[in-house]
Amino acid sequence: MNKRPNILFINTDQHSWDALSAHGNPYLRTPNIDALHRNGISFRQSYCTDSVCAAARSSWATGLYTSETGVPFNGGHLHPEISDIGQVLNAGGYSAFHCGKWHVPGRNVRESFQVLYYGRRNIGAGGAAYYDSASTHAVADFLTNYDGTEPFYLQIGYVDPHDVCEYLHNHEEKRIPNPVEQGIVSADALPPLPENFDYDARETVLHRVCRRVDDALIHAAILKGIRDWDELHWRYLRWNYYRFIEKVDAEIGRVLALLRETSLHHKTLIIFSADHGEACGSHQMFQKFTLYEESVRVPFIVACLGDEIPVEKGRFDDTHFVSGVDVFPTVCDYAGIDVPERLQGTSVRPLAEGRDVPWRDYAYIESNYWGRAIVTEQYKYITEYKPKAVEDFLPPGPDAAQFGLAQLFDRHGDPGETRNLAEDEAYDEVIKMCQDKLLTQEAGLHRQEMVHPSPKRIISNWGDRLRSYWRIMDRI
Incomplete structure (x- = not known):
């Protein structure tokens, strides 16, 4: 390859790793994402850095973990001195373009990228039915008018299947009969309940307070609205989720067709991934915000529809742990641009080319500011930091003395994570081995104090609730 390639980063929102027909899921069809797999390599040990939109996307943008970026949840604020991928690519001679969802609070996407489409109002959480089609049309206009003289980087942020959240919000204020009672669909057309619908209730305090209790910190209104759901309600949730994925797959197919029609496919590297997954009934959960597998494990494909960029074709990589922090350095590697200092990620290019290189033997994940997980080949270890008695707004860790409750799952014997x-x-x-990995990882992070009022307010409010639960726990 004599010149730097075009680079296309296609991402979806709330898309679990196994919600692809290429990965053997029989309940949906994703022919276009499957085509990326046939023309590339799928990393099946791929994990987000944090199971919520803004946090995970801040890692894509910076190559850092969310406790470093200032965006450990949706109400965070990116530290202003951190360079983002658009700024670095522009400085390195690439034209960096953005289209669709961005959702990195504290960073104006229009100042870091040439923006093809971002909505008259900045694209937020929902609205895929409108935004995704508009994004595809904007990309079509760009590709058909691109003169091909200089390489481009283009990231396309699709909203779906995130609109499954809007389906859930419909249940906040009213009881909706199950779909069979409504005559929408027959029971035999619905996917079954997940095998891990039942769960081990010995969860962390953080998870219980955020997601389980009646006055949960996150989406308590939805939780209240679905308390009386029957099996068909849960199965219909899964049915809807798969339809949203099929919709976004069709949008991706239009982009891939345009690449071929404009003959750009031979010299365009494509990266496909998602910010986080969707629980979709597993552990009787909905949405994300957890460290269970369905929420944190995501697709990650590196592909080229032509032959000018060497990429292994049609292969699953079930060995190497890939993280959201790896997107930034991978793009820079293909672009021939040096990455900023202190980046946490590593380029997956040598893996995509089939080269044998040293690689990490675990994934590290954060959640809801205090939550942590380590995933190894056989085990997943989940823990939490207890909130500080006096909050200093410096993200917690590494501090084993402040660990709270824990979960440990055998990924071989219990892939559904049902036995703690x-x-x-x-x-x-x-557990000691996993803790050592976690503490070593965190010792290499570059945290700094949260100074923006929005994350400080959330940390204060959530911390107060958690401290009150810990006081109860300590008396038991």
Whole structure:
């Protein structure tokens, strides 16, 4: 390859790793994303950095973990001195373009990219039925008018399947009969309940307070509205989720067709991924905001529809742990641009080319400011930091003395994460190994104090609730 390629980063929102027909899911059809797999390599040990939109996207934009970016939840604010991928590419001679959802609070996308489409009002959480089609049309206009003299970087942020959240919001204020009662669909047309619908209730305090209790910190109104759901309601949620994925797959198909029609496909590298997943009934959960597999494991494909860019074709990589922090350095590697100092990610280019290189042996994930997870080849370890007695707004860690409750799952014997082994003394050494990895990882992070009022307010409010629950726990 004699010249730098075009680079296309296509991303979807709330898309779990296994919600693809290429990954063997029989309940939906994704022919266009499947085509990316046939023309590239799919990393099936791919994890987001944090299971919520803004946080995960801040890692894409910076190559840093969310406790470093200033965006550990949707109400965060990117630290102003951190460079983003658009700024770095523009400085390195690439024309950096953005289209669709951005959702990195604290950074004006129009100042870092040439924006093809971002809505008259900035694209927020929902509205895929309008925004996604508009984004595809904007990309079509760009590709058909591109003169091909200089390489481009284009990131397309599709909203779907995030609109499954809007389906859930409909249940906040009223009881809606199940779809069979309404005559919408027959029961045999619905996917079954997930095998891990039932769950081990020994969860972290953070998870219970954020997602389980009646006055949960996150989406309590939805939680209240679905308390009386029957099996068909949950199965219909899954049915709807798969339809939203099929809709966005069709949008992606239009973009891929345009690449071929304009003959840009031979010299365009394509990266496909998602910011986080969707629980979709697993552990009787909805949406994301958790460290369970369905919420944190995401698709990650590197592909080229032509032959000018060497990429392994039609291969699953089930060995290497890939993270959201790897997007930035991967793009820079293909672009031939040096990455900023202190970047946490690593380019997956050598893996995509089939080269044997040293690689991390775990994934590290954060959640809801205090939550942490380590995923190894066999185990997943989930824990939490207790909130500080006096909050200093410096993201917690590394501090083993402040660990709260824990979960440990055997990924081989219990892939659905339904049996918490953390209280079994036989696994003490496994827990120690996972804790050592977590603390070592966190010792290499570059955290700084939150100074923006929005995240400080959330940390204060959530911290007060968590401290009150911990006081109860300490009395038990």
